[in-house]
Amino acid sequence: MSLLSDVAARLASILWRRREERELDEELRFHMDMEAERQRRAGAAPDAARRRGAIALGGLERTKEDVRDARGTRLFDDTMRDVTFSVRTLARSPAFALVVIITLAIGIGGTTAIFSTVDATLVKPLPYQEPGQLVRLYEGYTGDPSPHNFVSPTMYLAYRDRLSSFDHLAAGLTYDDAGADIGTNGQPERIHVLYVSAGYFAALRRPPEIGRAFEPTEENGAPSVVLSHHLWVDRFHASPSALGAELVMDGKPYTIVGIMPTGFVDPLRPGADVYAPLDLTPGLDPSNVDNHYLTVIGRLRPGMPLSRAQAELDALGITLGREYPDAARAVARLYSLKQDMVGPASRALELVLGAVGLVLLLVCVNVATLLLVRASARAHEFALRSALGARRARLLRQMLVESLVLALAGDALGLIVARAAMSGIVHLGAGSVPRLTTLSLDPRLLLFSVVVTTASAVLFGLTPALRAARTDPIDALRGEDRALAGSRGHNRVRSALVTAQVALAFILMVGAGVLLVSFHRIRSLDLGVDGDRALVFELHLPDARYDSTARALFYEDIDARIARLPGVIAAGGISKLPATGEYHEWGTRPLTGPNVGLKDAGIGAQQRVVSGDYFRAAGIHILEGRAFDARDAAGTPKRAVVSTLAASRLFPGVDPIGQRLRTGGFDWEVIGVVPDVSVDAKGDRQPTIYHAHAQFAGDRNWALTQVVSTSAPPADLIPQVQRIIAERDPQLVMYRPMTLAEAIGAGTAQRKFTLVMLASFALVAVLLAALGLFGALAYAVKLRSREFGVRMAIGADRGTIRRLVLRQGFVVTIAGIAIGLVGSAAFARVMTSLVFHVRPLDPSVLAGAAGVILGVGAIAAYLPARRATAVDPRSIL
């Protein structure tokens, strides 16, 4: 009942303290005057009356104190006094206070920012109902530890028909980055089309908002489309009459059967404008079972664990292997869709998370060390205060307040650092790390790091008061070294902490160093092509106006025309650029040579379809035989150019030229050998088979990316190429022109993101460790300055003292490096997946990290050593 008025009154007392004090003064003065008046009337002399009035009041100050007590704000007042005192105390050792505050700020700010990144990109659920049931299905070949190939349509249909673990198993066509030109007023515009199977939206449990999804009967490339919400709004002004209307894509009319709801994010292609049904008509050739190009996602039946679904899939795989000899070595693997979506980024982020943990640990250790060292330094002060009668609780409270003042200052600064770091991360990772745009500072995570670091600050901050209670004040006051410098056990704890600091910093440095070396190698990696002097762009020929013959003629013709432009060296097209990822890995087996008939003769090989003078345009030299030319036209026997890896695997020990192989349902004669080029940005080389577009145009509508090598800046070429294309067909779009280097470079952006993160972490870690080491040694020297003074007074020279201090520094540094080495070995295992062309425990990296840490340790030890010997013995004694 009176709680509210009580709290209000106490608050008022705190808020209007001045006024309350003034009013108290006035009230008591009034009382005294009235009392004096009364005494005077009773006959006393004025002076005596006033004095007696004062006596009656029971001592003015005492009364005031009692009134203040009665206000119930004593705890607050004392705390404020402690805070003021703490700030004054800390201001007397600003270096210590600053180091602790900056350490906390960096620790809290950095870790919160990184934790939030991990949370936003890794931990947040997929925006679909029951996201845990969503899986991604990949195919691969026996023995592949991590199958990540696309799925062949034959297999997809078999899985869909025969697996009982799934509610839905849906397929989409993502590898093509399929686009279509929708023409309005003669101004063609390119949009993204995602071809999907029936059940795609059902698997995601996001059916169209208006209209319907695709039926299984439409899985023959039926002219139906489902519009994305944004295209519906942009093109049809969100009119319901759009349903049933026509959308002309690539000159072909499609009927709009459905419109997706707003807020639907496609898991396979987030920017998809239009959905169209997949063509799943069984191929003409049954060996097409080994032709992989579908992206398959599925929704498990409720309660079905991934492992059981995988077991069913494995069993079915064996059956299918018997039915389709071409798929005898095929395996399929399920992954959780979420893991798959953040896939490559997730390893990077896990690594960053590990680094964050280490930094946080380092911060705690650092703060602990500094506070312990300070505790030793203040042993004298606390012994004195304890001898003077300060109660233990009082000392504890004051230390608590002092630690909290430090911690809160660090927390506040940490918040600012976190905000700055967040905007930096978003800026850095934009475009290369999925879902980074949704990033915001997570309050839970902020709380986590604040609590952890503050707890460590408070815990170790209390030690001087705790020790003061245990130490015999007489010892401390006599200046006994034991009491002053802390007990031996206490010193051991401190040394252990400094060693841990060094070890943590070492591990972080090694991690960053390894990535740095790896990144440098990737940058300077020979991908097998020259990227700066080549222009690339996509050119899509709509089925409606171009049949396979027309496409074959068009690409050859346009390449020839572009090649005649001044400054152009060569022009050609390819179905997938080098170093941009895997694409069309088809089973390939030799028909001639030593391996024919061997059980394991078949290999998985990357298939590429090329037009024009692609090899010269991309800077790939012919090693043996010849490149494609006019002889390899439609209707002639099918010929292939193979990479050296493909040649050596398919035809070991024999001349590959003239050998025959089978892939994609056809037999091919090898006419040339080219060097391997990187399949991805990591420099990974795989056996590759090149096909001439002119011979293979009938297989499907290959949207060839054109490559034009030039002696002039590639950008200058764009208008001329555009004019040539417009001359041939004004409705075609020269899509996404850029340099080859840019097209390839996209793959390295993500690793750069990780690298910059880790590198800044390592820098921070080394900085923190240096500060900690310096602080710890400097204080240790200060504590022993009396001992050093004695030693010098009885004849020790400065060099001896310096060596003593330096040795102390080196012992902990080297011990820390040794422990860090062991830690690095453990950390290296995590890094192996992310690091290329460098051993995780690269000796040069280890040596470099050890060198830096030793150097920092030497400086941190030398400065206090110099100060120790600069002391005049007389001033100490």
Next chain:
Amino acid sequence: MADSRTDLVQGTLEMLVLKTLALQPMHGWGIAQRIEQLSNDVFLITQGSLYPALVRMRRRGWITSSWRTTENNRRARYYSLTPAGERQLEAERAAWRRASGAVNGVLNARLAPGTA
């Protein structure tokens, strides 16, 4: 506060202050005077205990204060009873009656005949 003796005195003092204010709003000095008068100078109210008690009672919401001028034209802080204070006075008066009755009962007790 830890001392039980002050508690007793404090509780009694608060009851007397409440009673005084129930008669009319009054400033601190006036309250002390009135209690001394009414108790025939048995209770000497030390101001060192009066003012802390007033602050506590104000915190509990029993009394409020406002600055007014006295008949001698001086500014003084006048205290007055709140409804909560009136209820508190009644409660304390009842408790006091019970307690003093019980104490009197004990003090006036005589051995009943035939019980020894």
